[in-house]
Amino acid sequence: MxxxxxxxxxxxxxxxxxxxxxxxxxxxxxxxxxxxxxxxxxxxxxxxxxxxxxxxxxxxxxxxxxxxxxxxxxxxxxxIGMVFQKPTLLPWLSVLDNITFPMKHKYGRVDARDAERARELLEMIGLADFGHKRPHELSGGMQQRVAIARSLLHDPDxxxxxxxxxxxxxxxxxxxxxxxxxxxxxxxxxxxxxxxxxxxxxxxxxxxxxxxxxxxxxxxxxxxxxxxxxxxxxxxxxxxxxxxxxxxxxxxxxxxx
Amino acid sequence: MKALLNRYISLIAFLVVLIAWEGACRLLEIPQYVLPAPSVIAAAIGDVGLGRWLEHTLATLSVALVGFAVAIGLALPLAIGIVSSPLLARLLMPWLVVIQSTPIVAIAPIIVVTLGAGVLPRVVITTLIAFFPIVVSTATGLASVPPELVELSRSLRASRRREYWQIRMPFAIPYIFSALKVAITLAIVGAVVAEFVAAERGLGYLILFTTSSFKVPVAFGALAILVSCSLVLYGLIVWLHRRLFPWSLGLDR
The missing domain is CATH 3.40.50.300 (P-loop containing nucleotide triphosphate hydrolases)
Known part of the structure; x- marks a missing residue:
């Protein structure tokens, strides 16, 4: 192969x-x-x-x-999805908006499918109730999980x-x-x-x-x-x-x- | 009691100074043209009348605010230019440093001769004094973005415009606002300096005019109003920062 x-x-x-x-x-x-x-x-x-x-x-x-x-x-x-040593979330965005940020940044908008996927990912990382929190309200481990969810949004190979x-x-x-x-x-x-x-x-x-x-x-x-x-x-x-x-x-x- | 003292300590100190000032002027019989007592200053403010105060205050404030706005309008693009292009940084930085090192007070008369006696030279002088800290601070803020976020942006092949608008500018917000706080007080300084050189209205002009005829209490009144304006504008910027960008207040820097 x-x-x-x-x-x-x-x-x-x-x-x-x-x-x-x-x-x-x-x-x-x-x-x-x-x-x-x-x-x-x-x-x-x-x-x-x-x-x-x-x-x-x-x-x-x-x-x-x-x-x-x-x-x-x-x-x-x-x-390709990337995850760094530090979560590097954007402090002015909610957790959900952080996860959809790559779409917003690349295409200028977030469509309904991306928002839905972000919610699924949030559930998968066990933070379903944290979508509207700001990053500073989360622990370091939670923040890094959000960063992982962000890297998975576009379902990279x-x-x-x-x-x-x-x-x-x-x-x-x-x-x-x-x-x-x-x-x-x-x-x-x-x-x-x-x-x-x-x-x-x-x-x-x-x-x-x-x-x-x-x-x-x-x-x-x-x-x-x-x-x-x-x-x-x-x-x-x-x-x-x-x-x-x-x-x-x-x-x-x-x-x- | 202690909590109350903690809270109002600066106000109490201010009142104590005022009372001591008043007492000293009366006891030592200091002449008005040397140091007028607060009560004399208050009376002088009353004598001049609201209409004239408004006229002079608005004249100074309008120049300070227009100069401040122009300074922001010049400084933000300059800062973006400096951060985004090393070539532009090498080209612009020496000029900025030269402008900053020039005592603007000293070139103010020259600017007035060159640009005439209207509002324009006063705005130019104000802008020149106020814009430098905004450029430096904004550039520092734009460059302080975690490198990983820039890599994220690059890995998404996002446009430079979005990189600046969605990542770098928000990160620079705390830096920009601390610069604006400095710049707004500098803008008042600039407007007053400009009025010293050439004006027929404004609080700076009033100070110059009244001291030359030994109406020192009125000059002190104008000074008090200038300080109040400066404080209010400063407070307004602090308020705007809290109101518009609450997330940026607790950021570790």
């Missing part, structure tokens, strides 16, 4: 603020299958977020090629998530992970999930891409042999801890210095 997302020999260099070129990514090859959940993990500065921005079409690679459905990415595409739970407390993180799995089950998508957390990556992913820093490179791709659906029991499975340790060793052994 052809990959949905493909990075072939992708290299990305930036010019840093003091004028020296920095290689963020070097020769990255990566292919994602349809409806696959892939996590990207690695130390800070390994170019995890750069990969997301390349797939999103927000950056053009300095070398190599990024393709979606076999077509080179030259600009942002409609079949591909979901790009940049450490979406890293600003949340530990308990909320676990809860959000199961929430995301449930959403992904209901509406299967190809997901690229950038994270710092090995546990999170294991719990969620089909495969984990381990990266090394300076320059950012794919050092290993690990298939996660844990059965689905993943539940609370998965977390207490001895295999889970075993895998987490293995990955930790791999991440640390590749740290420079």
């Amino acid at each position: 052809n990959p949905v997302i493909e990075l072939a020999g992708v290299t990305q260099t930036f010019v840093s603020s003091d004028g020296t070129p920095v290689t963020a990514l070097q020769n990255v090859d990566l292919g994602l299958r349809k409806h696959e959940f892939v996590s990207v993990i690695g130390p800070s500065g390994c170019g995890k977020s750069t990969i997301l921005r390349l797939i999103a079409g927000l950056l053009r690679p300095s070398g190599g090629q990024v393709s979606i459905y076999g077509l080179p990415v030259t600009e942002p595409r409609d079949e 591909i979901l790009l998530m940049d450490e979406p739970f890293s600003a949340l407390d530990a308990l909320t993180r676990d809860e959000m992970s199961f929430e995301l799995l449930r959403i992904w089950n209901e509406r299967p998508k190809t997901v690229v999930f950038v994270t710092h957390s090995i546990q999170e990556a294991l719990l969620l992913s089909d495969r984990i891409v381990v990266m090394s820093a300076r320059p950012g490179r794919v050092s290993e791709i690990i298939e996660v042999p844990l059965a689905r659906p993943r539940t609370l029991e998965t977390l207490s499975n001895p295999l889970f801890n075993q895998l987490a340790n293995d990955i930790r060793v791999k991440v640390f052994s590749r740290r420079p210095e």
Whole structure:
């Protein structure tokens, strides 16, 4: 089967603020299958977020090629939804208006179908009664759920998530992970999930891409042999801890210095 | 009692100062042309009459408000230009800094010579004094938008116009209003400075005219009215901000 997302020999260099070129990514090859959940993990500065921005079409690679459905990415595409580290909701809009904001922003108006879909999504994330609240009235976890609903409004095939739970407390993180799995089950998508957390990556992913820093490179791709659906029991499975340790060793052994 | 004191402390202090002022003037027999007592000022305000006060106040206020409006009309597009184009920023910033560094009071007579003695030079002087803080503050606000929201906008391939209208401008609202509070008081300053140079009406003109004939109590009266106008306009902007954009009041910045 052809990959949905493909990075072939992708290299990305930036010019840093003091004028020296920095290689963020070097020769990255990566292919994602349809409806696959892939996590990207690695130390800070390994170019995890750069990969997301390349797939999103927000950056053009300095070398190599990024393709979606076999077509080179030259600009942002409609079949992509993005979730960021912070919820970045608009404080002057209600929760519902925040979810429909992409339509308002792209087309200048929100039609009845979008409004209906926003209400469905709100129900799906368990915030049906919060539609008319303002973002500041919601907890951090609730806000991030709204941000996820916003990214799902146009029913994208591909979901790009940049450490979406890293600003949340530990308990909320676990809860959000199961929430995301449930959403992904209901509406299967190809997901690229950038994270710092090995546990999170294991719990969620089909495969984990381990990266090394300076320059950012794919050092290993690990298939996660844990059965689905993943539940609370998965977390207490001895295999889970075993895998987490293995990955930790791999991440640390590749740290420079 | 303590709560009451907390609430009215500034008013009480104001009254205490007034009483001390009045007492000092009477006890020390300070001549009127040096420092008139509050009661003398109040009497002088009464003597001048409502009609003349209205005429002078409206003259000053109209110049200040028109200058303020023009300043906003110039500053917002300039700020958008500076934020959206680095080239434009490099082109405009030196000019803005030069205008800001120029003591407007010093060039006011030159502007009057160049533009004649009508309302135009007074509005120009007011605008020049008031617009700079609005440009700087609005530009800062427009640039303070979380980068993720700009990326969201780009990933939707939304137009730049919508990026500014639906994301950047609302984010800049708190910045714009804090600048407007500064600018409105500056606009009054500008209008008065302009009247010092060339005018036949207005509170600034009245101060200049009455002090030259040692009618100092009237000058103090004009000053009191100027301060009151400034305070009311300032309060009006605070009120508008609360009324129109309540969501932006508690934003962490």
